[in-house]
Each structure stands twice: as structure tokens, then as C-alpha cells.
Amino acid sequence: MSQPDRMQHYWRGTKMIRYFSAAILWFGGFGLLAAEDEGLLLHYLFEWGDETVVQDRSGGNRHGQIHGAVREASEDGYVLKFDGKNDHLEVPDSPALSPEKFTLEVWAKPSESPAPLIARNYNLGRFSYCLRIASSGNKLYAVILDKNSQTEYDLSAPAELEVWSHFALTYDRDWLRIYVNGEQKEYRPMKAADGGESAIPYTAKPVNIGRSFYLDTWTYFTGTIAEVRMYDRALGAAAIKKHYAQGNPAVPAIRTGEAVQEDPSQLSLVKNGIAGATIVIPENADYWTTIAARWLREYIYKVTDTELQLRTDAAKPSGTVISVGHTKLAAAAGVDAGGLKWDGGKMIVKDRTLFLIGRDQKKLLQNPNRAARGTCRAVLTFLERYCGVRWFLPGPDGERVPKLANIAVPIDLSTTVTPAFAYSDGRFPYHRGFLSLSGETPGAIANNYRLGIAANTGGHTWYAMVPTRKYFDEHPEYFALIDGRRTGSGNHLCTSNPEVKKIILRHMQRQFDEGYEMLSIGQEDGYLRCECAECEKLDDYRWSPKGRPYADFLYEDQGLRATPCDRLFLLHKWVIDELQKSHPGKKVLLMAYGPTTWPSKKIENWGDNVWVELSIQEPEVIDAWKDKVAGITGYVYWFDIQLPMGMDVHATPAEASQRIRFLHENGFVGLYHFPETNWGMVGPVFYLIGKLMGDPYLDYQAVVKEYCDGVFENAGATMLEFFDLLYAGRSEILSLEERRPIKHPKGMTTADIYINHYPAEKLARLEQLLQQAEKEADSDRARGWLRLTRDHFDFTTLVTKMVTAHRVFQKDGNPENWRELKRRVDLFDDFREKIISYEKAYTNRWFPGYDHFCNWMTGDAKHESTVYYKPWELRKPKVLKKGIRGMAIGYGGGFGYSFIKEPLTLDFSEVQD
Structure with a gap:
């Protein structure tokens, strides 16, 4: 040598x-x-x-x-x-x-x-x-x-x-x-x-x-x-x-006589594929600490093909240790969750022990997913930063797991990780299942689609607190007097009835006793006021469905702003004050929606235990509430496929980045929103929003690029170009604010959205790029995710060309245009027949949001209560038996909903002359 x-x-x-x-x-x-x-x-x-x-x-x-x-x-x-x-x-x-x-x-x-x-x-x-x-x-x-x-x-x-x-x-x-x-x-x-x-x-x-x-x-x-x-x-x-x-990474280390010197600046956990550490958890570890340790062990094995031993802290093992959760080792070293909020976590090295610890919910709720899981966050942050793991989409094929021979952390590591937002509620896109109302997967927590506090959020709580089915027959006086009659339909309550207040109070007290940190309070949807004399004394709120449109009343100077619905605020304030006495330190989330959009003029401040959930996040509404509550959250309508944007792109990466940063800088600490389907077109945005809820100042372009490279692998650069073009120009056609139902231009239908967003030349270029990516993909995983994008893009193309052909026919109803329209409708029907016939084994693996996609494509413009909330597997036999020819798509069939009836519902059996 x-x-x-x-x-x-x-x-x-x-x-x-x-x-x-x-x-x-x-x-x-x-x-x-x-x-x-x-x-x-x-x-x-x-x-x-x-x-x-x-x-x-x-x-x-x-x-x-x-x-x-x-x-x-x-x-x-x-x-x-x-x-x-x-x-x-x-x-x-x-x-x-x-x-x-x-x-x-x-x-x-x-x-x-x-x-x-x-x-x-x-x-x-x-x-x-x-x-x-x-x-x-x-x-x-x-x-x-x-x-x-x-x-x-x-x-x-x-x-x-x-x-x-x-x-x-x-x-x-x-x-x-x-x-x-x-x-x-x-x-x-x-x-x-x-x-x-x-x-x-x-x-x-x-x-x-x-x-x-x-x-x-x-x-x-x-x-x-x-x-x-x-x-x-x-x-x-x-x-x-x-x-x-x-040193040269390819030359073997000396193995005879001379000892290999450890780098004093690093704590080695896995070295050359050999385990160098033991995982330790508390002797009586709680549910989520056990899950966190299991994830740590599982992913280290996936990364290195090395399995670390897992032990309790009954006796400290020799050598390097990874302490997970609130162990005796952590207590002895003075490492705890002090100073953390929500589901924050810490990664600290002391005395050759890596401590992964966080703020954890102490009392396990009936739904364990609605809780702070800071130790899980510490573990998942370690896996991201020091093992390179990513969770881009739901399921194992959505993971990106590198193969490494070595894992180490700095010997002086001391890092605290606290997401910018306390919670993300509504839908949990990184959890498999229909109407995913939990966030128990690694991807959900790592990407911040989770609850970082033990909370029930989201608004309309009167249905559960004072339900018509339970109380109306024996106590009609609990319910609103409307047109001279006590009415149970709609669950409208009499806000001046003292028993109603007490029922709501007892309901929330029981939930706080279960271990919740925060509970929501809010009136029913489609609120109608009680017209009894006592309720009418409480305010000057007099809007009626028989009067002017609510959207106008909401913003007019002499509308809701001038005559807030104080009867609701006063009821809720009484309940909140009583809760502060019985459960000090617990928080209440006050819904600001419809008649409670603008704050009361009778209540200057709601106290340190009240956050508000704003359904409208415009600057003037935020400013009106900012000094009256201890925290602000948002009920955000983007990605709700019931609304006019339907199955299209509701927000671009640039818009999402700007919006999340705006909300964060205005004091928002929680979001309730609906990312649930159309992963093939909106996957980069879903992933981005999750990361932004952790850090609103991330470079959105870098995150989208990371997604494309991590999901589509060799085709990543082409798919980045595809998504850049897909998202381009949307704000010029319809601003993000105008995509909400309350602001949506009344003249723009779901069909208009597709015609305006997808001109022929744009569709053609997107098709070229997608075909190029399909050729570049060289793994089953990349091809699998490209097929998802292919299905969603084909849907977009077929819908756009179908409604465009319909407009052409409406202008000139000649036989040639009629035949072309029929051809376009047949092509779309063939496509949706193909999609709804996919095997469950395939859709479980490669088609997140499949239930919602199928429901929307077969919704027949019916009210969402009959379609949206029902699993596709339960609806599928009936839909297949009836057949989809002549069936509208989308929900509701009126303003504020996403649907397309004609040309799908036209009778093409007649020959057009």
C-alpha cells in the first residue's frame, strides 16, 4: 500500500x-x-x-x-x-x-x-x-x-x-x-x-x-x-x-491495533448499520409515549435496517440512550416540558443521552387524538431533521425514507420545537378514512394537521347541547318562538330561557371534567332568532329570511354591525363566566359566525379564557375582535368541496403562504378547514399548508419543490413545472377572498370556473408536461402518484371541454354542435364510471380522498346532507344500480354550492335537428 x-x-x-x-x-x-x-x-x-x-x-x-x-x-x-x-x-x-x-x-x-x-x-x-x-x-x-x-x-x-x-x-x-x-x-x-x-x-x-x-x-x-x-x-x-x-469516505477505517476515535462533537446513535443506542420509556408509559417510541424504533429500522432495543426506565441501560417521554432519566437530568405550549417538544443531549420530550396531555380523553402530543412531535422532528424522513401523502407510499448507515446528533443539541398554530381541525388529510376526524398518524403530527391542545372546535354546538330530539316534546319553551309558535325544527333556542343556559353550562362542565382544555360554543347553523318578548328585549337584531339577503345585511353599516345579536353573546357570556368559576384556566372558543360575526357592543372584553373563531378573516373583522379576546382562530372555507370551487384548486401555494403568514401575524393560533380530496392536483398545497402551520415563514417554493422531488422522484422537475403552470394566473381570475361562499360572484358558476381557469392552450401544455413526467417516472411509487394526478387532471380536462361544448351549443344549436356535446358528455360519463369502479385495495393505497371524489361526481346536485356525509361504499351499490348517465355532479343545486347539471342532465336520446 x-x-x-x-x-x-x-x-x-x-x-x-x-x-x-x-x-x-x-x-x-x-x-x-x-x-x-x-x-x-x-x-x-x-x-x-x-x-x-x-x-x-x-x-x-x-x-x-x-x-x-x-x-x-x-x-x-x-x-x-x-x-x-x-x-x-x-x-x-x-x-x-x-x-x-x-x-x-x-x-x-x-x-x-x-x-x-x-x-x-x-x-x-x-x-x-x-x-x-x-x-x-x-x-x-x-x-x-x-x-x-x-x-x-x-x-x-x-x-x-x-x-x-x-x-x-x-x-x-x-x-x-x-x-x-x-x-x-x-x-x-x-x-x-x-x-x-x-x-x-x-x-x-x-x-x-x-x-x-x-x-x-x-x-x-x-x-x-x-x-x-x-x-x-x-x-x-x-x-x-x-x-x-x-477523510476519504471510501477508504476503510483502521481495524487492527489503532482504536477508531469518536468525534467529540457528535453523539452516535447508529454507526455503520450497528445499533449504538437504546430507547428508554417510562415504566408505565402512557398511550402516546408508547406510540412515539414505536414510531422512533420503526423508522430508524426503515432508515438503517438496524433495530434499536426498547426498554423501560426501571433500570438505566449502559451506553448511549434515547430517552422518550417523561422518564426518570429526564427528571434526574432536569429535562422537562417546562416553557412549552400546545404540543411543543424538546430535543436535548445531556451526558450521552438524547432526550425527546414534549408537552403531553396528562388525562387520556375518550378520543385520544384530541390532545397535546409533544413527545410525539419531538420524535417526529428528530426523524425529519436527523434521519431525512418525510410524510408527503397519506399511507406508506406517501413516505420518503432514505437509506443511511449512520445516525448522529450534535453533542450540544438543545432545541425546542413549537408550531405556530395550536391546532388544525376539521379534516385530517394524513389520516386514512372517510371524513377523517382524527390525526393519529406520523404524517398528521409532523405536518401539523392535528390538535396540539385537548379541544373540541368547529362551531355549532347547540345541536349537541340542547338537541330538539331530547327536549322539545317535554320543553318546547326551550326553543325559539317563530311566527307565533315554538319551533323545534332547526334547533333554534330561546336565548332568554334560564334553563337553556344551565343545560349548556352543565354540558360543557362535564366535558371539561373529562380532561378537555378548550371547548367551543356556538349557535346553530342558519340561525333564526326567538321572537318572544324577553329575547326581543335583549337587542335590536331583527333580520329575517323574508328580508334582504344576509350577505348584504352582514356588511351594511346599518346592518349587523349596528345591530349585533346581543342575545347570543349575553347567553354565551353567562356560560363562560360560570365556567371560569367552576373550571378556572380552561378555555372557551367563541364562534363568530353569521349573527355573531361582529362583536357585541355591550361586552368590552371576554377575558383571558376566551378565544374567538372567526368565520370571516377580513382585516376589519379581525380588528373588531382583536382587543376583546385572548386568542383568535379561523374557520377557513378553502378546500370545502361543497362550495362553488368544488373539486378545483381552492388556493395556490403562493396564496396559501401569504394567507397563513397574514393570519399568524394577526394573532391567529388555530384553523378549522377542509383539506380532504383532489390530492392529485392540490397535494403540494396540502403539504405546504401543513408545514406553514409549523413555520409560516418557510419558502413556499422550496417546500413545493421538495414535495415534487420527494413524491415524483425522477419526474420531480417536470411535475414542478406542471404545478407551476396549473396554479398560475388564478388570482387574476378570482381572488382568494372571492372564492368564499359569502363573497363568491353570483354570476360565476362551477362551470364558469373551469372555463375561465383552463383555456385550451393551458390544458394542452399541462397534458404535455404530464405525459413527459409519465415517461420519466422510473419507480412504481412515482408512477403510482402520477396516476393519481392523471385521474384528477383527466377529470378537469373532461369537465372543462364538456361545459365548453355546452356553451358553444347554447350559442349555436346546430346538429354538429349537438353531436359534439353528446360526445363530450359520453366521454365524461365513461371516465366517472371508470373511477367509481376502482377496487378498494387500489384506492386505499393510491387514492386519498377517494370517497369524497366519488360522492361529488355522483352527488346529483342534491343537498350535501344526503351525499357528502355518507361513505362512498354505502352509496356505491345504489349509484351503480341506478347508473350515472343523466346524473348531475356536485351538491346543493343553488347559490353557494358546487354543482354542474346541464349538459349532464340533458336527454340525448332525441335526435337534434
Whole structure:
């Protein structure tokens, strides 16, 4: 063995833990870069991937395409072996790979010369930059191109064949420097460009690793490469030397005589596929602590193929420990959930123990999912940050789990994680099942579709508190006097009746006794006031369905704002004040909806135990409530498929990002919303909103890119372009505010939405991109998720072309247009017959939101109560028996609902003359 190889053995042996501890954190686009890796554009190691793709660990997802080169295992890692004939690694062009400053680093063992390491051509005879071993075999040669596209600046340094070497080239717009094995060998000045132009000219060419092109000839590298890095800045000499000192990832560690030194800055948990830690939980662990430990063990095994032992804290195991939950170890170390709110968590290292702990609900509710699970959050945050796991869609195929040999955390780790929003209620898209009203999966918690406090939210509570079916027969006086009669229909209550107040109070007291931290209070939907003399004395609220439209009354200066429905507020205030006496510290969520949209003028402040849930989140409504309550939440209508937007895109990533940030900056701490179906078109938005509820200041474009790369893999870049085009231009057609039912333009129907959002040229380009992605997909997983997008996009295309043909026929009802309209309707009916006939085994795996999609496509414009809330499996036999021909789509059939009747309901059996 040569002396340089022996040196690499030494460095590898003494520094391997530091190297792997840093490297494994940054899988694909899923990691957070350390400060020293700021500006990292490419990072290739070769222990993970397949025969055709090398995963980029920089976070930029600039994956390399392998052509011929072969991944080979060494004792401690993998290398890429090139045969010098046509083997190479190609990195597709992207703007990031055209930096004004840069660093190139390569661990390589060339066996023949010339040996191109990294090259990017400018044209047939010039390189924008190139690093190669010269023909002589004893010289490293570097070149970059001047902005004039003609002058080349070059450097050279001694090099050797058949030995491992670390080569580096840096450029900072003033100086070009070349390094070999951590030492600067040569440098020269290079004049930077004027006027902000790039000092190096670039054209749309890929970056080639292991080959270069000059005039009419390709030259190929012969030998082995173990690592490649590229930065958009010039690393200093100390950083280059440090990377060299960390060692060659492909050279085995010394295993005879010399001990492998641990990196004192890292706590190793799994090393080279061998368990280095034990998971410990409390001896009598609660439900969610047990689940958290199970998830931790399960995903570490998925990542490393290594199973960690799980023990209780009855006796502390020797060695490194991962303490999950409120263990004796945590108590002894002074690690607790102090200072946390909602379902916040902590990750702390003390005395070679990693503590994963959070604020947990102490009393288990009947529904254990409506509770704070901070220890689960700590575990899932660890899995995201230090194992690279992501949960993009529901189910196992929605996960992205890297394969790693090593897991480690900083020895001085001390991190607190608290989501920006206390809860997300309504629908839980990361839980399988119809009307998913829970959030018990890892994806639900990691993506913040969960309740971080023990709460019942969402509004209309009178139905459950004073139900007509229970009280009306014996106590009609509990219910509203309307047109001279006590009326049970609609569950409208007499707000002045003292027994009604007491029933509501006792109901909420019982729930608080069960362990809830917060409960909602709110009148029934479609509220009608009680007209008895005592109720009418309480305010001047006199709106009636026989009068002007409620939407007008809501906003008029002399409408609801001037005459708030104080009878409701006064009832609720009495209940809240009594609850503060019996259950101090508990919170009440006051619904501000319909007649309670604007605050009472009789109640200046509701106290520290009251949050308000605003169904309208406009600035003037927020300002009216802001100083009257302790917290604000929102009942947000986006993605509710009952509303006019129906099955289309309700919000784009840019709109969602802007909206979540706006709500956060205005004090909102909770959301009730409806993300539940159309994952094929809106999946990136669902994932993004979840992440924004954790941190409203994330870069939405980076999150959407992460989703596309993580879900569609090799087709990620094309699908990113697909979604960018899909979401483009929507705000100009219909603003986000106008997509709500109360503001929706009365002249714009669901059919209008499709016609306006999907002109023919846009549909054609989207189709091209989707076909391209389908060709690029090279795994069953990517193809499976592309099929979901295909189904939702085909639905959109068929609906748009059908309603467009209907408009054409309405303008000119000639036989040719009639036949074309019939053809379009038949095509759509064929499509929905196909969709509703899918096997359950398929839809459970690949079609989240399937029930809602089928219900909407077969809703026949009926009231949502007869369709929306019923599982598709219960409706399916009846629908199939009746047949879908002539059946409208959507719900309600009136203003404020999503539906399309004609042309689906037209009788095409008659010949049109």
C-alpha cells in the first residue's frame, strides 16, 4: 500500500464519525444544512441510490444521472467506478449550477490519463469551468472562462495516478486557487466582471463528472470517485483542509491495533448499520409515549435496517440512550416540558443521552387524538431533521425514507420545537378514512394537521347541547318562538330561557371534567332568532329570511354591525363566566359566525379564557375582535368541496403562504378547514399548508419543490413545472377572498370556473408536461402518484371541454354542435364510471380522498346532507344500480354550492335537428 493510501486510512480511521455524522443529515432535499455547508449546491456520495441515479445530499435535489459507471462497495462505503470508455455522471443544467463564485471538490483515484473530473462546456471548444488530470498523468489542471468567452484562465498542480487524492478548485471573482490534499498549490488573479454580470459565461449545458468534450471528441475518466461537492462560494483554505482531514469516505477505517476515535462533537446513535443506542420509556408509559417510541424504533429500522432495543426506565441501560417521554432519566437530568405550549417538544443531549420530550396531555380523553402530543412531535422532528424522513401523502407510499448507515446528533443539541398554530381541525388529510376526524398518524403530527391542545372546535354546538330530539316534546319553551309558535325544527333556542343556559353550562362542565382544555360554543347553523318578548328585549337584531339577503345585511353599516345579536353573546357570556368559576384556566372558543360575526357592543372584553373563531378573516373583522379576546382562530372555507370551487384548486401555494403568514401575524393560533380530496392536483398545497402551520415563514417554493422531488422522484422537475403552470394566473381570475361562499360572484358558476381557469392552450401544455413526467417516472411509487394526478387532471380536462361544448351549443344549436356535446358528455360519463369502479385495495393505497371524489361526481346536485356525509361504499351499490348517465355532479343545486347539471342532465336520446 502506498504512503498516500496509508495516510487516507489514518484520516479515515480518526475522522470517520465526524464525516458520517455530518453527511447523513442531508439526504436529498430533506435536510437542513449546517452553517459550514452554506451555499452547498451539489454533494454526491455513493452509498445510497440505484444503478441510474446518484442522490444529491445538498438539499437542492440536483440528482446525477449515471451512465455506465458502476457503484461498488468498499469496506466502509461506496465508490463510483469508471471504465474510461463511455462511463460518466451527468447533472442536468439548472441556474444554480452557473454560480459567479464557486468551489469544486472531488475525492478521486485516477488510474489513467487524461482524466476529466468535472467539466461544464460553454461551447465545442471552451469550458465554463473544468478540473482534470492532464495527459502526462502527473498534473492536475484547472481552467475557467473569461466573460469575453474567449480567454481561458488556467492553473496546474502536481498529481498522481493510482492513489486517492482530494482535489479542489475555488474562485471568488478575484482569485483562482487550486488545492491538492488540503494544501493550496497554486493561485492566480482573475479580473471580475463589471456591472453585476457573471464573471464566467454559461450556456445551457449539463455538468459532467467523469467526462469532458473538446471540438469533436469526448474524453472519459478511468478510475474511481468517492465524493463530489460544489458550492456557490469560494471556501477558504481552512475549510478545504478540514474537508480533506475528514477523510476519504471510501477508504476503510483502521481495524487492527489503532482504536477508531469518536468525534467529540457528535453523539452516535447508529454507526455503520450497528445499533449504538437504546430507547428508554417510562415504566408505565402512557398511550402516546408508547406510540412515539414505536414510531422512533420503526423508522430508524426503515432508515438503517438496524433495530434499536426498547426498554423501560426501571433500570438505566449502559451506553448511549434515547430517552422518550417523561422518564426518570429526564427528571434526574432536569429535562422537562417546562416553557412549552400546545404540543411543543424538546430535543436535548445531556451526558450521552438524547432526550425527546414534549408537552403531553396528562388525562387520556375518550378520543385520544384530541390532545397535546409533544413527545410525539419531538420524535417526529428528530426523524425529519436527523434521519431525512418525510410524510408527503397519506399511507406508506406517501413516505420518503432514505437509506443511511449512520445516525448522529450534535453533542450540544438543545432545541425546542413549537408550531405556530395550536391546532388544525376539521379534516385530517394524513389520516386514512372517510371524513377523517382524527390525526393519529406520523404524517398528521409532523405536518401539523392535528390538535396540539385537548379541544373540541368547529362551531355549532347547540345541536349537541340542547338537541330538539331530547327536549322539545317535554320543553318546547326551550326553543325559539317563530311566527307565533315554538319551533323545534332547526334547533333554534330561546336565548332568554334560564334553563337553556344551565343545560349548556352543565354540558360543557362535564366535558371539561373529562380532561378537555378548550371547548367551543356556538349557535346553530342558519340561525333564526326567538321572537318572544324577553329575547326581543335583549337587542335590536331583527333580520329575517323574508328580508334582504344576509350577505348584504352582514356588511351594511346599518346592518349587523349596528345591530349585533346581543342575545347570543349575553347567553354565551353567562356560560363562560360560570365556567371560569367552576373550571378556572380552561378555555372557551367563541364562534363568530353569521349573527355573531361582529362583536357585541355591550361586552368590552371576554377575558383571558376566551378565544374567538372567526368565520370571516377580513382585516376589519379581525380588528373588531382583536382587543376583546385572548386568542383568535379561523374557520377557513378553502378546500370545502361543497362550495362553488368544488373539486378545483381552492388556493395556490403562493396564496396559501401569504394567507397563513397574514393570519399568524394577526394573532391567529388555530384553523378549522377542509383539506380532504383532489390530492392529485392540490397535494403540494396540502403539504405546504401543513408545514406553514409549523413555520409560516418557510419558502413556499422550496417546500413545493421538495414535495415534487420527494413524491415524483425522477419526474420531480417536470411535475414542478406542471404545478407551476396549473396554479398560475388564478388570482387574476378570482381572488382568494372571492372564492368564499359569502363573497363568491353570483354570476360565476362551477362551470364558469373551469372555463375561465383552463383555456385550451393551458390544458394542452399541462397534458404535455404530464405525459413527459409519465415517461420519466422510473419507480412504481412515482408512477403510482402520477396516476393519481392523471385521474384528477383527466377529470378537469373532461369537465372543462364538456361545459365548453355546452356553451358553444347554447350559442349555436346546430346538429354538429349537438353531436359534439353528446360526445363530450359520453366521454365524461365513461371516465366517472371508470373511477367509481376502482377496487378498494387500489384506492386505499393510491387514492386519498377517494370517497369524497366519488360522492361529488355522483352527488346529483342534491343537498350535501344526503351525499357528502355518507361513505362512498354505502352509496356505491345504489349509484351503480341506478347508473350515472343523466346524473348531475356536485351538491346543493343553488347559490353557494358546487354543482354542474346541464349538459349532464340533458336527454340525448332525441335526435337534434
